Amino acid sequence: ADNNVTISKGLEGIYIANTTLCQIDGAHGKLWYRGYPIETLADKSNYEEVAYLLLYGNLPKKKDLETFRKKLISEREVPESIADIIRTFTGRMHPNDVLRTCVSALPAFDVDMNDKSVEANLERAIKLTAKLPTIVAMIGRYKRGKPFLAPSSTLSHAANFLYMLNGVEPDSESAKLMDLMFMLHAEHGSNASTFSTLVTGSTLADVYASVVAGISTLRGPLHGGADEAALNMMRAIGNPENTETYIEDALAGKQRIMGFGHRVYKAYDPRAKIVYNYLKTFMTKTTDPTIERLLEIALRSEKLMEEKLSKTKGIWPNIDFFSGPLYTAVNIPSDLFTPVFAAARVVGWTAHLFEYWQNNRLFRPLDNYTGKLDIEYVPIDKR
């Protein structure tokens, strides 16, 4: 073994490529998509415009956005056999696994998988961006024993998702919250699921295969699964009075508090701040005791974690912490949180893939062998 090799666990601190898609200032808790501060996009933009910005590199002119929006709407439908996959597997495995399985089948409906042109791949990115929310909504419908609803051809991306899931057109506040969550989850540099997408794409596997890798990677509680886990913790706490005891016991038991900490942010995740602020405003309009209780538990957890870990170890709330109460406020069940994350992030995954393919290199890191060599092979009856 080469003993003076330095292993970078989890590739911490390793740069894999140049990008103009996203900048994260982890020390100061700042985030930009293509140079625009996330706070500005959250306040002024919408998911369709952000998706266009990520895929094409600039904010669209009015007519470009209209064309892009119509394209997304025209691609919302999914083939009947995808509905069969949803009927077959929903309830037998986690919704994120059902989503992954559906996306695995999409190449069967692609125009021509041999066409690897930039235009064909952009078409695939648009298809995936439009179809994943439909698939997630259908999984949610099936779980609730409700019939599938055909996608709207007029509602916005976010409003259509809530319509297909809940069977009613959302009010403007709920649609805005959902649009915000899609924007905030759209892109975030070389996080684990984006990296996984790039590793797969770096072998020149196709867009669908690369996105399936991303969906699979997002599933884990250390990454996209944290929002579901954080809400489950808040529900386990139940009564806000139990918050401090619960968190202290968990920390004493060396458990991780889901929704806190980040490999890059050593300050408050700016997305978590935005989620909390919009949810607080939303709550001034609706008095929902369940959400109020969840928010109280969240705030008490945040205060305790600030004293115990944030200031000392730089472990602050991340985007997954307040997402649960917000998704609950717009009637999304917790086992759909990660699939919703995937539906939003598919545009970031594909934008990174296309950027990386412009200067592709196969990912093939090294591992440091520490075993023996040239050991003698002993025949089995002599062992």
Ligand code: SDX
């Ligand atoms: C996302 O990368 C991205 O950008 C991801 C994401 C995106 O948009 O794509 O931002 C989305 O995935 C957000 C993160 C969601 N995950 C969670 O909330 C799960 C809980 N968080 C932790 O598991 C952890 O903070 C990670 C995985 C997010 C980051 O972990 P690191 O950088 O590998 O840090 P680590 O595991 O080495 O922890 C360092 C120390 C450890 O203590 P010691 O062993 O040194 O004593 O900090 C502790 C950890 O135990 N720690 C925590 C903690 N997070 C880290 N302790 C309690 N609770 C936590 N949440």
